[in-house]
Amino acid sequence: MSVQATPTLSLKGIGASPGVAVGRAFLLDRKRLRTPKLRLAENEVEKELMRLKTALELSEVQLTELKNKVAQDGHDHELIIEAHRLMLHDPMLVDEVRKLIERDRINAEWAVRRVSRKIKHLFDNIPDEYFRERRQDVDYVADRIVRNLMGQVVDDEVEVPEGAIVVAHDLTPGDTAMLVKSGRVAGFVTDVGGQTSHTAIVARARETPAVVGAGRASEQISPGDLVAIDGTRGTVLVNPTDEQLNLFRETMRRHLASEQVGLKTRDLPAVSTDGYRIRLNGNMEFAEEIPSLLAHGAEGIGLYRTEFLFLGRDSPPTEEEHYQAYRRVLEEMRGAPVTIRTLDIGGDKVPGARRIEREANPALGLRGIRFVLHNRELFRVQLRALLRASVHGNLRVMFPLISGSSELREARSELENCRSELGRAGVPIGGRFPVGIMVETPSAAVIADRLALEADFFSVGTNDLLQYALAIDRQNRDVAYLYRPLHLSVLRMLQNVVSAARASGIPVAMCGEMAGDPVYTLVLLALGFDELSMTAGQIPVVKGIIRRASRAEATQILEQAMSYSTAEEIERFVRNEMDRRFGADGVL
């Protein structure tokens, strides 16, 4: 073993985009500015308002330039940057800042910070992680205005050395878009962020390994340090030993090899050795993920989370915006099925569009289908857009968080109302398309036989189903250890859902995280799912397992697994069986 010049440091974050990368650290310093706080004399107020006006104008010019540059790349980052530009005109921000300068006689920098803090508070109680993370957008915009007020250079373009690992406290959407576009970045590490932060989403879409939420990484890593990251496990090694580096390179080699094998099987069906065929679909949030999903062999879209259309803006998208987004996805999928889930947000999750109400238990509150049934116009706008878009491809519509038949009936009848209205108005809407439900509440799983009579398909959302069935808050780290997809209660519910679907002759899919985790593939094969939907990188691995297994053997494994009582025993047994068969491939 060689003597290391610098001690090795190991950091743990959140694996946000799978893959392994090794490279030299490039630090992108976007740290918080210290905001000067000054009291103004009465005769200074006018001048301060002028300073604010100039800074806003400058920010507008910069964001327009940035948007134009990113637009040449033809991706959705443009929309995020446009949302930031629009914020510069939002009365909630600008009028409030002006008011503070005039009324409290404080300097513009301080006023911007105070207002942005207030806006961010409104996001605090939002149960949904990615809406909560939209606080970032407020920060990005506020930061830009403050930097411009202070005459600091706002450097939107950065030259990153080939193969570098970019380390930052946080990355703006503009940063990430530019960096990924330049095609030189080997990976990302950020101090903050979660699975659904901008960095994570863009990195995943572009298949660049990323670890987010890595604590104080940007302070602990120095420019030029050798950094090895594992975007699947969320680990970061700084100045690794030769031994660690070799292990990393080995993982990287295996990952690349399995990707290569996977890509070779892109056009092959996921069919077991005894002929059981499962359709493998992709989960998506942005249209820009489609090329990667197709390259990995996605046969359709199993879940399009339309909440992302609401990202970074404070008024809901118009019908036309919804329509254009759906049309694009349907067209790019060229006739393959596209399952679009209607808005899945909670009562306080539409920034600026609704009265903000705090709920004691947001996960049990007005979310998913309940929210849109209480906010009909929002729902109708989306339904009209879906009906119009249906002429452009193979659409399936799915309602989230259905807990009983009456919700499904109400949602369907609203869809039919919209269909008739558009029909009467002579708007082209195409033929009928399948309308299904997410099975993600225990009540839906238990009465699946009844729901199957009224739904055209099921898609099991295990992320929520587990949260509600096992009474574990998805966001709470303290109870994360109880997240057990192989808990006997979950397996029994899944069995019930699949057999209800079979009895009614409707297809049954799974689109929660469980669907893409290779450890569970044989269990899902045995249970009899027709479709599994997951992120791009997971498709080849899951397909590889299905193609090498028999359903008969999988059924034996499931039977024995279900003879155990504790989730730990079941999990240990299934892991061992999977390890014995596929462990050597490094996919588990």
Ligand code: PEP
């Ligand atoms: C789920 O709950 O499993 C699911 C797929 O939906 P989401 O993660 O968007 O709640």
Ligand code: MG
């Ligand atoms: Mg869900």
